[in-house]
Amino acid sequence: MDASAPGNAATDVSIIIVTYNGLAITRQTLTAYSRALASERTHRYEMIVVDNASQDGVAAMVEREFPEVRLIRNEANLGFAAASNIGYAASAGRYLLFSNPDIEVHDATLPMLIQQMDHNPQVGACTPYLRLVHTGGIDWGAHRGFPTPWAALTYFTRLGQLTRRCRPLARVFGRYHLLDRDLTQPHEVDVIRGGFTFIRRDVFEQAGRWDEDYFMFGEDIDLCYHVKQLGYRIMFYPQAIAEHYHGMTTGLKEHSQGMSQVDPAARQRAYDAFYDTMKLFYDKHYRKRYGPVMRALVFAAIDVKKRLGRHGGTV
Template sequence: MHDLIPKVSVVIVNWNAKRYLLECLESLAGCAYRGNLEIIVVDNNSSDGSQEAVRKEFPKVNLIRNSDNFGFAKANNIGIKQCTGEYIALINSDVNVDAGCIAYLVDFLEKNPTVGMAGPRIIGGDGKQQLSCRGFPSLWNMACRALALDVVFQNSEWATGYQLPHRPDDRCSEVDILSGCFWLARRSAIDTVGLLDEAFFIYGEDMDWCKRFWSAGWPIVYVPFTASVHYGGASSANAPQRFFVEMQKADLQYWIKHHSAGAVFMYKAIVFAHHGIRVVGHFAKSAIKSSSRQSHRHKVACSLACIKWLLSYNKQQILNPVKA
């Protein structure tokens, strides 16, 4: 009977990403830990046939059908509350999980009982390594990004603290933030830290949860010896400009929650500078490079949308985000 109790529960939130979701579930078919794996799909009222496909092709998956798009954090919380495993993996619908990845991370946490969360190396669909972890945002590293100092001085640690490019990939290391596309968390740590903050509709919940893990005394570790593939943008591709604004909104939510009013004011000034530089730069590139004109114009539109939102938002929008 003991073997029937899952050691690991996996929660996948889906919104109109059927093809990616089915590939994700297929990859998990080879990831059973000690012969068992609990998989919970929380669907945010998709209209692309995701729910029907899961019921037909993966009948053993616990499918939770939300009546509306509740957002990423709330949907994950709904799934977490249904989990029975000692370890809980939150995995994006557009991730293909390598066969041994979950088992490797579980074994790592078993051997390191003080660690609260672990995450693997993340590889993009193009085969290139994605940003698997990063440092907490600060006024300094945000300014470095806004002024592109992290690009100009990419070999200097002082300018690239946010993206941690100098982090060694030949050993496990404690990091501030793990990529939110794949987390494996200890249930006892979640019981201490609490669930994801549902004020974050989409984006930002990764920074917030990781900060709360550290504040509660649960270290977070990046484990580079196991990897999974993240295609990225499965849901955001449905409305790219809107999701770009949602990302900016979530970043501001994080700063308001965790920093002083003065720091928030400085952060907003940096953000305005960042988007202003993007508008000028990509507009100029669109005039010069006809082959990539559409891409540059899209980036101009996204930054202008963020500037417009920053000039018009009110605190109520931050406290009660609307659906994407």
């Protein structure tokens, strides 16, 4: 399952997982990947875990229980983007799968994505149907439009949700999560989740890799923005399915706070990053387009939203 040199054509997919604590959910994720890869006879894979100085023994667990996984230990918590780039530098696959340690793939998930990408060279990156374990519904974070001021406004005011059953209205008011799309059919999206990004190696390199200005959150929007600028499509393939234990790695979702092993300091850092990276992305890509007045309004709205949610510590 391993390969020796980056870009080795013999390796089809490099699965790169960044960990920071979360021993139990990481074990569950690696078990699912190992089971899926063991059932595969057509493609070659490698798994790489980059541990961001976890304190709960997750790195030792990976080393002890999953000897087939290449483990990289960082001496500090470098964040998702920087750690993922380290994993990429050690990888060999022609495709890269950046996965959170709270994902559970099915045996057919990866072969289906490889088949789609092999037959559609204009597609630079893709996602399966990420199914939220706690609801059984779609993870909308893997099915997004770009967060223009209009898209963000209609999302935070819930206009998108209120109009989603009427496709013409959803096309206008539901752009943040592309609520007018048929979730049973493959189609193009703007943004997929960083926690499950299946991307061509050469496209990832052309797009500039993960932008390490983002500690966590926002880097997926930024990467997808660059992929689109290169002229590639980003696709949603609902026939491929993976499960997402959403919030287990950050503790920011209300349903996961009782189960997540994230410590309070890390949860607070994740909460701040969730909102601060909105401003970072805006300044990188929208500041010149929309002008100073719109920027001031957008930043004020972000600050209000952040303050309103601070008491519960969820997003």
